[in-house]
Amino acid sequence: MVDFARVQKELQECNRDFEVSGIRVVPKSEANLAHLLGTIPGPLGTPYEGGTFKIDINLTDGYPFEPPKMKFVTKVWHPNISSQSGAICLDILKDQWSPALTLKTALLSIQALLSAPEPDDPQDAVVAQQYLREHHTFLGTARYWTEAFAMTSSLDVEEKVKKLVEMGFPETLVRSALDSVGGDENLALEKLCSG
């Protein structure tokens, strides 16, 4: 059995200082605290800056004596993260895990890994090769992936605008309607129809 009482406390503790850390953990559904979604902001001064990275978290029955299973949902270009599967190569998610650690400290460690790649102990050999041999290209690719996959909120908005414009509403009205309802497509549609 996962220690759900502890998981509850972890969620409270983590989300309490979201303003400071920028790190959040939420259950994927209220019914099951064993499946969680974490988000970490890309560290400043790295190609990941400005991105928001989603991490899939699965807790096994042995938690907190066994490490949480974590992998990137957001595609990321990094030597220690699989560009295909999002698998993370990090010691504390394997044999260096301890019940003294928490979901938040694990996510902080992942954030630190984004700042300080370890290409000598790679998860993704292709990325690691590029990191070591064509560092400039690596930085460009990592930045491009961040913009393409980790900054989806702005892309989302464009998609919604496009959809609503295709329904026949003028773009300026669509944009102001989306703005006024905080980006919710359905509410914006209602507003446009009633207006």
Add this chain to the structure above:
Amino acid sequence: MPIPEINNWEHFRDDDIMLRHSAIQAEEAMKVPFIGDKARKPLILIVLEPISSLAVEYQLGSPILLEKIKVLAAQFTAIRRTRGDGNCFFRSFMFAYLDHILESQDRPEVDRITVNVEQCRKTLLSLGHAEFTFEDCFALFLEQLESVVPRCEIPISHDELVERSRDQSTSDYVVMFFRFITSGEIRKRSEFYEPFIHGLTNMSVEQFCKSSVEPMGEESDHVHITALSDALGIPIRIVYLDRSCDDKGHVSVNHHDFSPLATDSTKANACCSEAHKPFITLLYRPGHYDILYPK
């Protein structure tokens, strides 16, 4: 859990390797339950019995070991084996301590250690540990302690203690309790421990605690034992079974007593050796600890 045969290495990924690795570890570890049965047989057989399996292990190596086993037989009545899963020191310590309290019904000792445990709780909080990470471990240890010397009910039986100590979950929580205590003590007195740790590993005190104390399954060394003994104020004797002998080939079994620092409560009679006489004796063979029962 049986370990599946691998036919296709091409699609073998990190996760699979981890799974397979832990399956092999689990299979090895299952060969000895957490805390073995104390052999209740005539003396010479008792000590020789567990060592006989060892003797097979060292058969081609060293007659010194066999000599030393004879010496041990003169001093101890029994050995209780613990599982070799990297937690053997803490598990041996847990059982030896609770067993001693159950036998002695030493309420003052329980009151004394409870004060130290509360002190450790404060240490962990001041070091920035989130309380929810350690509170369950603390509660479970105190619960075990209470069950062997209850204030108003009858104590649990010896068999019940063995049963509980064999329960994976209970046992792991208590092991983790000791890991928390050890880590907190080392970090609290990091100036004292730094040179030892540096000599051992090249790590900082912080790194050492994170990588060699707090994770389950990390083996214990002098540093761990010293810290645990100091933090809880419990003297520990370690008897060494290794291949050392003097120039003339004479063998003697060495031991080392870990004597806790005098705390305020014990300072008054620090000269009194009774307070520092170890009631926990563990047998150390390179890489492993078991419990010894003195005559």
